Amino acid sequence: MTxxxxxxxxxxxxQRMTERLLTNTISDEExxxxxxxxxxxxxxxxxxxxxxxxxxxxxxLSGAAAPIEEDVFAGRLNRGPxxxxxxxxxxxxxxxxxxxxxxxxxxQMVRHHQDRVAQxxxxxxxxxxxxxxxxxxxxxxxxxxxxPVSRGQVLAPxxxxxxxxxxxxxxxxxxxxxxxxxxRSPFExxxxxxxxxxxxxxxxxxxxxxTPSAQIVDLGTTFSVSTNESxxxxxxxxxxxxxxxxxxxxxxxxEPLLVSAHQTVQFSPxxxxxxxxxxxxxxxxxxxxxxxxxxxxxxxxxxxxLPASPNxxxxxxxxxxxxxFLIHERSWTELSEPLQVVPPTAxxxxxxxxxxxxxxxxxxxxxxxxLHCDFQQRTEPLSGRxxxxxxxxxxxxxxxxxxxxxxxVALKGLKYPSDADVFEKGLSRGCVSxxxxxxxxxxxxxxxxxxxxxxxxxxxxxxxxxxxxxxxQAFDP
Amino acid sequence: xxxxxxxxxVDSAPDEGTAPVDRQTEFVGLLGQNYRALYACAVSLGADLxxxxxxxxxxxxxxxxxxxxxxxxxxxxxxxxAMVRNVFRNQxxxxxxxxxxxxxxxxxxxxxMHCGEEELLEIRxxxxxxxxxxxxxxxxxxxxAFYVKQHSLTEKAxxxxxxxxxxxxxxxxxRLRLSQCIDRQLGADRD
Numbered sequence: 001m002t003x004x005x006x007x008x009x010x011x012x013x014x015q016r017m018t019e020r021l022l023t024n025t026i027s028d029e030e031x032x033x034x035x036x037x038x039x040x041x042x043x044x045x046x047x048x049x050x051x052x053x054x055x056x057x058x059x060x061l062s063g064a065a066a067p068i069e070e071d072v073f074a075g076r077l078n079r080g081p082x083x084x085x086x087x088x089x090x091x092x093x094x095x096x097x098x099x100x101x102x103x104x105x106x107x108q109m110v111r112h113h114q115d116r117v118a119q120x121x122x123x124x125x126x127x128x129x130x131x132x133x134x135x136x137x138x139x140x141x142x143x144x145x146x147x148p149v150s151r152g153q154v155l156a157p158x159x160x161x162x163x164x165x166x167x168x169x170x171x172x173x174x175x176x177x178x179x180x181x182x183x184r185s186p187f188e189x190x191x192x193x194x195x196x197x198x199x200x201x202x203x204x205x206x207x208x209x210x211t212p213s214a215q216i217v218d219l220g221t222t223f224s225v226s227t228n229e230s231x232x233x234x235x236x237x238x239x240x241x242x243x244x245x246x247x248x249x250x251x252x253x254x255e256p257l258l259v260s261a262h263q264t265v266q267f268s269p270x271x272x273x274x275x276x277x278x279x280x281x282x283x284x285x286x287x288x289x290x291x292x293x294x295x296x297x298x299x300x301x302x303x304x305x306l307p308a309s310p311n312x313x314x315x316x317x318x319x320x321x322x323x324x325f326l327i328h329e330r331s332w333t334e335l336s337e338p339l340q341v342v343p344p345t346a347x348x349x350x351x352x353x354x355x356x357x358x359x360x361x362x363x364x365x366x367x368x369x370x371l372h373c374d375f376q377q378r379t380e381p382l383s384g385r386x387x388x389x390x391x392x393x394x395x396x397x398x399x400x401x402x403x404x405x406x407x408x409v410a411l412k413g414l415k416y417p418s419d420a421d422v423f424e425k426g427l428s429r430g431c432v433s434x435x436x437x438x439x440x441x442x443x444x445x446x447x448x449x450x451x452x453x454x455x456x457x458x459x460x461x462x463x464x465x466x467x468x469x470x471x472x473q474a475f476d477p
Numbered sequence: 478x479x480x481x482x483x484x485x486x487v488d489s490a491p492d493e494g495t496a497p498v499d500r501q502t503e504f505v506g507l508l509g510q511n512y513r514a515l516y517a518c519a520v521s522l523g524a525d526l527x528x529x530x531x532x533x534x535x536x537x538x539x540x541x542x543x544x545x546x547x548x549x550x551x552x553x554x555x556x557x558x559a560m561v562r563n564v565f566r567n568q569x570x571x572x573x574x575x576x577x578x579x580x581x582x583x584x585x586x587x588x589x590m591h592c593g594e595e596e597l598l599e600i601r602x603x604x605x606x607x608x609x610x611x612x613x614x615x616x617x618x619x620x621x622a623f624y625v626k627q628h629s630l631t632e633k634a635x636x637x638x639x640x641x642x643x644x645x646x647x648x649x650x651x652r653l654r655l656s657q658c659i660d661r662q663l664g665a666d667r668d
Contacts, residue, residue: 015656022652023645031577039583045590049521053598056520056529057605058652059510060513062624187593206593219598241663243596258600258663437632 009037014047016371032450046205057314128186130216154182157194164284164292169204170332171218173197173477174289184210191233195226197289201332213267215252217243221261222328222364223287231269236286237261238295238308239328239411246273261413262308263471283316295367295475297452301384303371313372315427315465321378324385324458329368329411332474339405341471346449349397351433351441358394365474366393368409373431374460374465381442383457388472391451396469401431405469433460504544507570508537511554517598518561521591522580528568535564564587574592608658616651623648 017034021027026034037044095393129149148167150157157177159161164174167186175181176271179194189196200207200218207218212231216223221240227233235244243256248271257273259265284395290307291299301307304323312318318325344360360366373382396405399422406416421427431443442459444467458466515536519529539560547556562584569578569613579587591598609617622633623644634644 012657015653019649019653023649024577025645026577028576033582036581039580039586046594049591049594050598050601050659051652052521052660053601054605054652054655056517056526057513057602058622059526059529060516061609062621063565158618204593205597206595219597219600243600254641255603256596256599273610288546344621378567 007123009041009044011047014044015051018048018051019406021083022052027417041316049442050404091246095395106424128183129165129171129436131163131165135160141381149183151183151185154180156180156269159461160463162292164286164473167204167207170201171204171207171209172199172201172331174292174476176285176289176406183294191227192231193227193229195224195285195289197224197286197293198222199293199331211247211267212245212343213269213271215245215247217256219243222290223259224289226286233267235259235267236264236307238290266288290328294331294369295362295389295472296326296386297383297389299326299386301455302382303384303386309411309414311413313370313467314415314417314421315374315429315463317374317415318372319374319376321376322382324382324384327370327411327414329370329469330409330416331367333366333368333409335360335364335366337363337408339364339394339408341396342393342445342447344394344398344447344451346438346451347447349432349445351443360394360471364393366471367410367474369472370411371456371470372466373460375462379459379461381457383444383455385453385455387450387453388470389452390473392447392454393418393471393473395445395447396455397431397467398433399446402429402467402469409469410473425464429465431468433454500544503549504541507553508540509556511557513602514554514598515557515561518558518588518591520563522562522565522584522587524565524571532561532568535568535653536560539564541650554595558588558592578653601663604662605655605660607662608655611658612651612655619644619647 014037017026017030017037020030023227038048038272039441055418119158128151131147155163155165155175157175157179159178159274161177162174163177164172164419166172167183169186171186171188174197176195176197179196180192181196182190182192184190185275187204187206188210190210196209197208198207198218198224200220205218205220209216209225211225211227211233212285213227214225214233219241221242222238223240223242224236224238225233226236235242239258239261242264244267245256246267248269250271251272253273257265257275259275263275268274275278287305287307288342291297291305294305296305298421302322303326305326305328309320309327310325313327339360340357342355347355349355368408369386396402403417403419405421417427417429422429432445435477442457443456443459445468446455448454454470456468460466485520512533516533518527519532519536520526524532536557540557547553554667565584566581569584596668612620619637625633630641630644634641637644
């Protein structure tokens with residue numbers, strides 16, 4: 001069984017098993033199962049490490065970590081007493097040793113240098129990732145597309161040009177010029193100038209961006225970092241959280257700062273830090289970078305990509321009379337059970353409308369998006385079109401199917417309509433109904449022949465709201 | 478760092494023909510700053526607290542012996558962690574006879590995860606301090622007594638009028654509560 005196809009156990013399950021391991025009350029069978037879980041699920045390993053850390057911290061804070069009883073420096077500092085009678089003999093032996101030792105040392109130094117050169121060469125040749133696209137000039141574009149990027153390699157796109165690359169640990173990035181970025185490893189890049197937008201999967205938590213004024217470490221998230229010519233940096237977090245330390249000429253700040261979704265932090269080259277909420281509108285290159293990372297080739301009409309996830313998509317919580325919001329829910333999600341969707345074949349759906357569902361099998365890998373429309377006062381429909389850079393696998397637009405698919409692809413931390421809202425209170429969150437009903441009569445979903453795009457026209461006045469979930473093929477360079 | 482500072486006494490007397498004292502000071506400073514992280518790394522790989530102490534004794538000596546190879550400005554904790562893993566592997570093979578020891582491949586995966594979680598663990602450590610303040614006085618005393626090193630578990634339990642088993646259970650419950658408190662603080666409690 002591969003790691004990715006394994007359904008993750010809950011944090012609480014792992015914490016309890018960790019406790020039984022710590023208290024030696026775990027049975028052989030349970031230990032075997034525990035090992036299996038840890039081996040197959042990165043979430044399980046993360047929960048284990050975070051829980052066992054409490055144990056070691058408590059031990060440490062209580063002063064229970066043992067004293068270093070042996071003298072660490074004994075081999076260097078403590079000399080036994082040497083009798084005067086042996087000094088002559090020792091001096092002779094020492095002189096011989098120095099001569100032989102000197103020759104050996106010189107040989108070792110040469111070997112060491114050669115080894116280091118060879119190792120550095122070998123390391124510099126190890127690919128750390130793959131270039132996906134570039135909008136440089138056509139000749140450069142041809143040479144850079146799908147070429148490996150290596151340790152130590154520098155990317156320096158000029159103004160108004162972009163690079164997109166994926167590191168070998170799954171970190172997906174766009175770099176917007178003018179910029180200068182160097183690769184240290186799949187887990188570490190140095191950004192001296194420009195804007196980097198990164199989407200980090202759970203397996204690559206710890207991905208680090210070093211800038212002249214900050215050190216940014218991902219904790220499982222989507223974020224952007226912009227650095228200007230003076231070395232000042234701005235960090236924006238769209239989903240999840242990152243840890244950041246300011247850097248001044250004196251060095252890194254000791255205590256990290258936790259930066260969560262919706263927050264922006266600015267770092268000056270002299271170590272000053274300023275925290276602000278994300279201003280609107282976002283800089284174009286960040287939105288462009290996010291669109292690229294999410295595989296959105298084009299947005300038209302009233303559809304607007306939300307850079308940071310909202311708190312809620314429940315009725316009345318995210319309203320607009322001018323926009324249909326597009327929310328990126330998940331990347332690289334693997335369906336743990338089959339899921340019924342509206343097939344992606346070209347068709348126009350409107351109320352009353354019927355379709356023959358397509359079943360996406362368990363194990364299908366996809367990215368998930370939610371279109372959300374909830375008017376404040378407007379009574380006329382809004383419409384727009386999305387073009388993805390990869391095939392649409394299916395669309396979900398009935399209330400029941402949206403509730404069901406929340407289990408697989410909902411964004412963590414985002415509040416969706418509850419089962420009680422839909423099944424007991426009768427909230428319609430979908431947008432095309434098989435039955436003629438006033439609330440959905442003006443809604444329309446058009447799936448186009450190219451298999452990559454859809455157009456929607458939605459009307460959601462009063463106590464009605466419209467949502468559509470779009471599943472697209474997971475990005476695979 | 479408290480445990481390290483309390484217990485690690487350096488003989489700083491000048492000594493002819495040896496490494497300069499400022500090099501020692503640098504080493505002690507780096508080890509002190511990173512001791513907690515290295516100790517935690519050993520525990521996360523499956524060592525119990527006594528084994529973690531043994532590992533740290535050996536790691537400290539090895540780090541000092543090889544300190545000449547450490548390049549100033551590079552990441553000490555990363556260097557130290559690699560040493561912890563090597564010592565852990567050696568000690569695991571030669572010294573331990575525990576019933577439940579992780580598979581070496583899993584140890585490698587745990588090691589990678591621990592390295593990647595460095596910053597998050599630091600932030601969780603700060604949250605732990607806040608959560609500890611929310612514990613009742615009796616729970617805090619229980620924690621302090623449990624983690625004191627000088628007595629055996631049976632002695633500690635007897636001193637508190639409990640059985641070893643009930644002491645284990647009580648500590649386990651407190652750790653679970655602390656874990657959930659940290660998760661709540663950092664928004665990681667969404668299963």
